Amino acid sequence: MADLEEETLGEVSGDEGDAAPRDNRAKILISSIAVLVVIAVAAGLTAFLGRSTKRAGVSGGFTVAAGELTYRSMVQGPDFGKLVESPIGAASTAVPTVSTVPCERSYTASGVLLCLQSEGSLMSQAYAEVYDSSLKQIKKVAIAGTPNRARLSADGRMAAWTIFVYGDSYTTPGASTRASMLDLKTGQYVDSLENFNAYVDGSLYKAVDINFWGVTYTADDNTFYATMGSNGKTWLMKGDFKARKMTALRENVECPSLSPDGTRLVFKKRVSDDIRHPWRFTVLNLATMQETPLAETRSVDDQAAWLNDSTVMYAVPHADDPGSDLYAVPADGSGAPRLLAANGMSPSVTSG
Known part of the structure; x- marks a missing residue:
């Protein structure tokens, strides 16, 4: 993506220099025994730097050659909420690199990081923050609500986020969502x-x-998909950013996410009126409009992301604490869910 001009929208607090990368310590997470071992690493996310590196603490080291799984750490302690990354091939057992950036929701694409987070304690203010490949903050937008979803287009130009304006879930009476979009090239x-x-x-x-929520972009940085909800119904909307127009394609689609090859959408389909188990992940073929239910039968409230063209990933909440784990499942309806990374949420894949 072309270099982004440094710009701020909305309220800004603090000096942008505070967002520059700083020396930090990575923590080794071995989920099978739940042990954290502090090790020294360079600040920032190595996948954002677009070059190979080796991770200390792993026998023989680990060379990053391709993609990285980036997600929000849900490990209780000083690194809770910070963005971490792991090599995709061994994410469930690998040594994650811990950044200095805390996010409530995040998404990465082409060296750009979109991070939604709240600042303050008693009177917190939420922001949508954008970082470049060196983890320098380049934009900061004040948002009036609770962060819920975050997305970037594949080239990192278009950013979108969803917030709860009041209420805290889709099943809460009176909950209202707002979806916003930002062109990082033009500033629109x-x-x-x-x-x-x-x-x-x-x-x-x-x-x-x-209400609108759950935006996902196509490769042209103009066309997008989103959910519209009204009068007890939801629709899959196909949008035109330049024309400021959206058209309904079909009902009962929530939180769509476009596959890397642009041919399919994974979404939450409402399959029950039971508020405890309302959804089933389903893949929609955009050419045939054929739906395929996925092998994940748990009702998961997340905007799934794509690990690759054949696999989707998502966060499943823990039953006994506020945390969550990342799971992956084949996009063709076959197989079974598998643990992708323990103690994580808000996953995305960065290119190496």
């Missing part, structure tokens, strides 16, 4: 997709209870 900012025209069955749709 859309505070809410409610400013776009939305069409259902060929007619302009108007209602007081419209």
Whole structure:
């Protein structure tokens, strides 16, 4: 992606120099015995630097040659909430590199990091923050709500995020979501997709209870997909950023995520009225509009991401604590879920 100009939108607190990379310590997570061992590493995420490196603490070292799995650490302690990365081939047992950047939701693409986080304690303020390949903060946007979803286009140009304006879940009465978009090249900012025209069955749709969430981008940096909810229904919307227009493609689609090859969407399909188990991950073929339920039968409230063209990944909450683990499952409906990385959420893949 072309170099991004340093720019700030909304409220800004502190000096941008504070966001520069600093020396930090990585922590070795061996999930099978739950032991953290402090080791010295360079600050920042090595995958963002676009070069190979070796990880201390692993017998014989580990050379990063391709992609990295980046996610939010859910390990209780000083690194809780910080962004970490692991080699994809051995993410569940590998030594994660810990960054200095805390995020509530995150997404990485082409050397760009989108990080949603709240600052302050009693009166916290949420921000959407964008970092370049050296983990220098280049944009900071004040957002009025609770961070919920984060996405970037494949080349890192287009950023989108979803927040809860009030309430704290889709199943909470009165919950309201807002989806925002930012063109990191031109600086064009859309505070809410409610400013776009939305069409259902060929007619302009108007209602007081419209909500949008779960944005995902195609490769052209203009076309996107998102969920629209209103009157107890949800629709898969196909959007045109330049035209500020969205068109409904089908009902009962939530939190879509486009495959790397652009041919399929994985989404949450509502399969039950039981608020404890409402969803099933499903893949939609955009050419045939055929749906394939995935082998993950747990009801998971997440915007799944793609590990590669044949595998999707997502966070499954722990049953006995506030944490979560990352799982992966084949995108063709075969196989079974497998543990991808313990104690993580908000996963994405960076290129090496």
